[in-house]
Amino acid sequence: PKIVTLPGDGIGPEVTAAAVAVLREVAPDVTIEEHLIGGVAYDTHGDPFPQVTRDALKDADAVLLGTVGGAQDSAWNLLPRHLRPESGLLALRKALGCYANLRPVRVQPGLEHLSPLKAELARGVDILIVRELLGGVYFDGDRKIDGDTAYNTMRYTTPEVERVARVAFWAAEQRKGRVTSVDKANVLEVSELWRRDVTALRDREYRGVHLNHEYVDSVAMLIVSDPSRYDVIVTENLFGDILSDLAAVIPGSLGLMPSASLGDGAGLFEPIHGSAPDIAGKGVANPAAAIMSAGMLLRHGLKRPEGANQIDRAVALALREHPTRDLGGQADTQTFTRAVLSALE
Amino acid sequence: PKIVTLPGDGIGPEVTAAAVAVLREVAPDVTIEEHLIGGVAYDTHGDPFPQVTRDALKDADAVLLGTVGGAQDSAWNLLPRHLRPESGLLALRKALGCYANLRPVRVQPGLEHLSPLKAELARGVDILIVRELLGGVYFDGDRKIDGDTAYNTMRYTTPEVERVARVAFWAAEQRKGRVTSVDKANVLEVSELWRRDVTALRDREYRGVHLNHEYVDSVAMLIVSDPSRYDVIVTENLFGDILSDLAAVIPGSLGLMPSASLGDGAGLFEPIHGSAPDIAGKGVANPAAAIMSAGMLLRHGLKRPEGANQIDRAVALALREHPTRDLGGQADTQTFTRAVLSALE
Ligand SMILES: CC(C)[C@H](C(=O)O)[C@@H](O)C(=O)O
Ligand SMILES: CC(C)[C@H](C(=O)O)[C@@H](O)C(=O)O
Numbered sequence: 126p127k128i129v130t131l132p133g134d135g136i137g138p139e140v141t142a143a144a145v146a147v148l149r150e151v152a153p154d155v156t157i158e159e160h161l162i163g164g165v166a167y168d169t170h171g172d173p174f175p176q177v178t179r180d181a182l183k184d185a186d187a188v189l190l191g192t193v194g195g196a197q198d199s200a201w202n203l204l205p206r207h208l209r210p211e212s213g214l215l216a217l218r219k220a221l222g223c224y225a226n227l228r229p230v231r232v233q234p235g236l237e238h239l240s241p242l243k244a245e246l247a248r249g250v251d252i253l254i255v256r257e258l259l260g261g262v263y264f265d266g267d268r269k270i271d272g273d274t275a276y277n278t279m280r281y282t283t284p285e286v287e288r289v290a291r292v293a294f295w296a297a298e299q300r301k302g303r304v305t306s307v308d309k310a311n312v313l314e315v316s317e318l319w320r321r322d323v324t325a326l327r328d329r330e331y332r333g334v335h336l337n338h339e340y341v342d343s344v345a346m347l348i349v350s351d352p353s354r355y356d357v358i359v360t361e362n363l364f365g366d367i368l369s370d371l372a373a374v375i376p377g378s379l380g381l382m383p384s385a386s387l388g389d390g391a392g393l394f395e396p397i398h399g400s401a402p403d404i405a406g407k408g409v410a411n412p413a414a415a416i417m418s419a420g421m422l423l424r425h426g427l428k429r430p431e432g433a434n435q436i437d438r439a440v441a442l443a444l445r446e447h448p449t450r451d452l453g454g455q456a457d458t459q460t461f462t463r464a465v466l467s468a469l470e
Numbered sequence: 471p472k473i474v475t476l477p478g479d480g481i482g483p484e485v486t487a488a489a490v491a492v493l494r495e496v497a498p499d500v501t502i503e504e505h506l507i508g509g510v511a512y513d514t515h516g517d518p519f520p521q522v523t524r525d526a527l528k529d530a531d532a533v534l535l536g537t538v539g540g541a542q543d544s545a546w547n548l549l550p551r552h553l554r555p556e557s558g559l560l561a562l563r564k565a566l567g568c569y570a571n572l573r574p575v576r577v578q579p580g581l582e583h584l585s586p587l588k589a590e591l592a593r594g595v596d597i598l599i600v601r602e603l604l605g606g607v608y609f610d611g612d613r614k615i616d617g618d619t620a621y622n623t624m625r626y627t628t629p630e631v632e633r634v635a636r637v638a639f640w641a642a643e644q645r646k647g648r649v650t651s652v653d654k655a656n657v658l659e660v661s662e663l664w665r666r667d668v669t670a671l672r673d674r675e676y677r678g679v680h681l682n683h684e685y686v687d688s689v690a691m692l693i694v695s696d697p698s699r700y701d702v703i704v705t706e707n708l709f710g711d712i713l714s715d716l717a718a719v720i721p722g723s724l725g726l727m728p729s730a731s732l733g734d735g736a737g738l739f740e741p742i743h744g745s746a747p748d749i750a751g752k753g754v755a756n757p758a759a760a761i762m763s764a765g766m767l768l769r770h771g772l773k774r775p776e777g778a779n780q781i782d783r784a785v786a787l788a789l790r791e792h793p794t795r796d797l798g799g800q801a802d803t804q805t806f807t808r809a810v811l812s813a814l815e
Contacts, residue, residue: 194656197683202656211656241695246586262624268659273628275663279607283618309708311539311547311556314613318620338542342715343744349694349719350586363654367712370687374694399688 126155126186126427131162131178131217134210135400136410137191143412143462144189144419147439150469151432152423158185162217163193163210163400164201173213179220182391187426188221189419190214190395196402210400218258222389224285225292226256227421228369228397229383230352232376233441239377239452242349250352250375253300255293256365258386260285261315263362279315281361286322292387293359294331300356303335307344307360307368319361341368349374369397378451380411381444383418385425394422409457411449413440416465439468471500471531471772476507476523476562479555480745481755482536488757488807489534489764492784495814496777497768503530507562508538508555508745509546518558524565527736532771533566534764535559535740541747555745563603567734569630570637571601572766573714573742574728575697577721578786584722584797587694595697595720598645600638601710603731605630606660608707624660626706631667637732638704639676645701648680652689652705652713664706686713694719714742723796725756726789728763730770739767754802756794758785761810784813 130145132138145157160178167173173193182188193210195201201210230252232240240247260281267278290306297304306323308316320338327336339347341364348355348368352375360368373379379398386393396414404410417440424433443464448454456464475490477483490502505523512518518538527533538555540546546555575597577585585592605626612623635651642649651668653661665683672681684692686709693700693713697720705713718724724743731738741759749755762785769778788809793799801809 206659206662209656215657241588241591242586243588263657265621267621267623270659270663273663273667274625275660276610276612276623276625277658277660278612278621278623280619280621309711311554312560312608313622314551314615315620315622317551318615318618322618342711345690345712345716346718346724349716350722366654366687367690371690371694371716373691377695379691 127184128155128157128187128189128422129181129185130157130159130189132159132191133163133193133400134165134195135192135402135405137193137400139408139410139458140396140412140415141189141191143458144415146462147416147436147465147469148419150466151435152427152429162190163213164195166213167201167204167208167210173208173210174216182220185391187391187422188393189422190393191415192396192398192400194400199402215263218386218393219264221386221391221393222259223386223393224257224259224388225289225386226258226365227296227385227387228254228256228372230254230372230375233444235445236376236441239448240375241377242375246352247375252352252355252372253296253357254365254369254372255289255296255357255359256369257285257289257361261362279313279363281315281318283318283322286319287326290323290326290359293357294327294334297334297357302333303356305344305355305358306336306338307341307358307364308338309341310338311340323359344368345371348372373397378411380414380449380451383414383421385418385421387425392422392426394418394426408459409450411451412458412462413444413449416440435469439465442468472529473500473502473532473534473767474526474530475502475504475534477504477536478508478538478745479510479540480537480747480750482538482745484753484755484803485741485757485760486534486536488803489760491807492761492781492810492814493764495811496780497772497774507535508558509540511558512546512549512553512555518553518555519561519565527565530736532736532767533738534767535738536760537741537743537745539745544747560608563731563738564609566731566736566738567604568731568738569602569604569733570634570731571603571710572641572730572732573599573601573717575599575717575720578789580790581721581786584793585720586722587720591697592720597693597697597700597717598641598702599710599714599717600634600641600702600704601714602630602634602706606707624658624708626660626663628663628667631664632671635668635671635704638702639672639679642679642702647678648701650689650700650703651681651683652686652703652709653683654686655683656685668704689713690716693717718742723756725759725794725796728759728766730763730766732770737767737771739763739771753804754795756796757803757807758789758794761785780814784810787813
C-alpha cells in the first residue's frame with residue numbers, strides 16, 4: 126500500500142516525522158511518498174495545493190497530514206483567500222471527498238490527571254465526534270466581502286446530511302448505540318433540515334440506535350461539564366470544528382486529539398491541533414496526536430486494527446512515562462517518539 | 471422608573487419572581503409591570519411577542535426577562551418558525567435595538583469548588599463576553615428550507631461591527647484594557663470584515679486598548695483550559711451564543727450567568743440559562759442568574775451601581791451558604807431567595 130504524507134507548516138514536519146517513524150515500524154511494507162501542502166507549498170509552487178500533490182494522491186491508499194497555516198500575523202494571511210495555507214487544506218479535503226471527519230475523545234486510564242477537569246469527570250470518557258467536513262459555511266459558493274458588507278452561506282442538502290449521519294449511526298452500532306445530533310434548530314432553517322433528515326434516516330434504517338437532538342450552545346457546556354453523557358456526536362462542519370477543539374479540554378491537550386476523514390476514496394488522517402508557529406522547529410511539539418492519527422490510518426485506511434491497537438497502547442504508555450510540555454511534562458518530540466517506539470510490542 | 475418583566479416559559483416565572491422580590495427590596499421606588507412573551511404569549515394571544523407586550527415597552531426604562539421555549543419535543547416546536555417561543559425573544563431583542571449582549575463570567579472567591587475545573591484554574595476568573603446580538607446568521611433575511619435544501623446567511627456590515635466593538639473597547643477601558651476579538655477569518659469572508667473593522671476602530675479611537683484576534687475553535691478550548699488569559703471577548707452572534715454558554719462551565723453552572731443587552735433604548739436583562747422544562751414548576755430552579763441580571767439592570771439600566779453591588783454581594787453569600795441543586799447543594803428556589811434577601815445590607 127502507498128501512503129502520501131503531507132507534513133505542511135509549523136510543527137507539521139516534526140510531528141509527521143514522528144508518526145512516519147512509528148508507521149515504518151508497525152507497517153514496514155508500506156510505501157511512503159512525501160509532498161507539499163499549505164504555506165510551504167505556496168512558497169515553492171505558488172499554490173497551497175499544487176498539481177504535483179494532487180497527482181500523487183491518485184493512487185494513494187491513505188493520506189497522512191501534518192498541519193497547515195502560520196501565525197495570526199503571518200504574511201500568508203495577506204494573500205488572496207484561495208492562496209492561503211488553509212485553502213490548500215480545504216481543497217485537499219474536497220479533492221479526496223472526505224465528508225466524515227471522525228474525532229475520538231478518549232481519556233486513557235491513568236491519564237486523568239492531565240485534564241483540567243476534576244479527575245472524576247475526566248475518568249473513562251470515550252466520545253466519538255463525527256463532523257461533516259465538506260458542506261455548510263465552509264464550502265458554499267455564495268460568499269463575499271465587498272466594501273462594508275460581507276456574508277457567507279450555511280447550506281446543506283439531504284444527501285449531504287444523510288451520508289455523514291450514516292457514518293455516525295454505523296459507528297454507534299459498534300459502540301454504545303447512542304447518537305446525539307447537534308444543531309441550532311431553534312434559530313436556523315439549515316438546522317431544521319439537518320434534524321429532520323437525521324431523524325428520518327434513523328427511523329428508516331437504524332432503528333436500533335438511540336438518537337437525541339441537542340442545541341450547540343448547550344452541548345458546548347455539557348460536553349465539558351458532563352462528558353460521560355455522550356457516546357457519538359454528529360454535527361455540521363462549523364459546529365464540529367468548534368466542539369472538537371473544545372473537546373480537547375477533556376483529555377487535557379489538543380496534542381492528544383487525532384482524526385480520520387473518510388469518504389469516497391482514500392482517507393485523510395491528521396492531528397486536530399494547529400501549526401503552533403511559536404514552537405515550530407524547536408523539537409518540543411507533542412507528536413502524540415500525529416502518531417495516533419497514523420494509528421487511525423492503519424485502522425480505517427488500511428484495515429489493520431492490530432497495528433492500530435499496538436500504536437494506541439504504546440502512546441498511552443509513553444504519555445504516562447514521558448509526558449510532553451503541553452501536558453506539564455519535560456519530554457521533547459524525540460524523547461517521546463523513542464518512548465513510543467520502544468513501547469511497541 | 472418603570473420596569474417591564476417578561477417571565478416567559480418553563481422556570482422563567484419562578485426565577486423572575488425571585489429577582490423581582492430582590493429588586494423590590496433594593497429599589498422600592500421602581501414600578502413593575504408584568505407581560506407575556508414566548509410560548510405562554512403564543513398560547514394566550516397566538517403571538518410569541520404580542521402587541522400588548524410591545525406597547526408596554528414604549529415607556530419602560532428596562533426589561534427583565536425570564537426564559538422562553540419548551541422541551542425539544544414540545545408542541546411549540548411544531549409551529550411555523552415565526553410563531554415559536556424563540557422567535558418572540560429574537561423579535562424582542564430587535565424591537566429594543568439591543569445589539570450588545572454583555573455576559574460576565576466571574577468566579578467569586580470561595581466558590582471555586584463549584585467549578586468542574588480544578589480550583590487553581592477557576593480561581594479569580596473575571597471575563598466579560600460581549601456578544602453581537604442583532605446580526606449574523608440570526609437575523610439575515612436570506613434564509614430558507616425548501617425540499618431537500620436549506621440555507622442561512624451569516625452577514626455583517628461595518629456599522630454593525632463597529633457599534634458592538636465600541637462597547638467592548640469601552641468596557642475594556644474600565645477593566646484590564648485587553649480585548650480579544652473572536653472570528654473564523656481563516657475560512658469566512660464575514661470574519662475577514664469583522665477583523666478588519668474591529669482593528670480599524672481600535673487604531674482610530676481606542677489606541678490604549680490591547681487588541682488581539684483568535685479563532686473561535688481555539689478560543690472554545692482555551693477559555694476553559696486557561697480562562698485567566700482573557701479580559702474582554704467580543705464576537706459575533708452565533709459564536710457568542712456558543713462561547714458564553716460554554717463559559718458557564720467555569721463558575722460551574724448556567725445558573726450563575728446573568729446578562730445585559732444594551733443598545734439604542736431600554737436595556738434587556740436576562741439569565742442565559744434556558745427554560746429547563748424538566749424542573750419547571752417544582753420550585754427547585756436556581757434563581758441566582760435572574761437575580762444577578764436584576765443587579766445588571768440596576769447597574770446598566772438604572773445607573774444605580776450601589777444597588778447592583780449590594781445584590782452581587784448578597785448572591786455570593788447565599789451561594790456559599792445555601793447552594794442550589796445544580797451546584798450540588800440542597801436549597802430550593804425559595805430558600806435561596808430568602809437567603810439573598812436576608813444577606814442584603
Ligand atoms: C485550519 C482550519 C481551516 C481547519 C478547519 O476549520 O476545518 C481546522 O481548524 C481544523 O479543525 O481542521
Ligand atoms: C433561545 C435562543 C434563541 C437564544 C439564542 O440563541 O440567542 C439563547 O440560546 C440565548 O443565548 O439567549
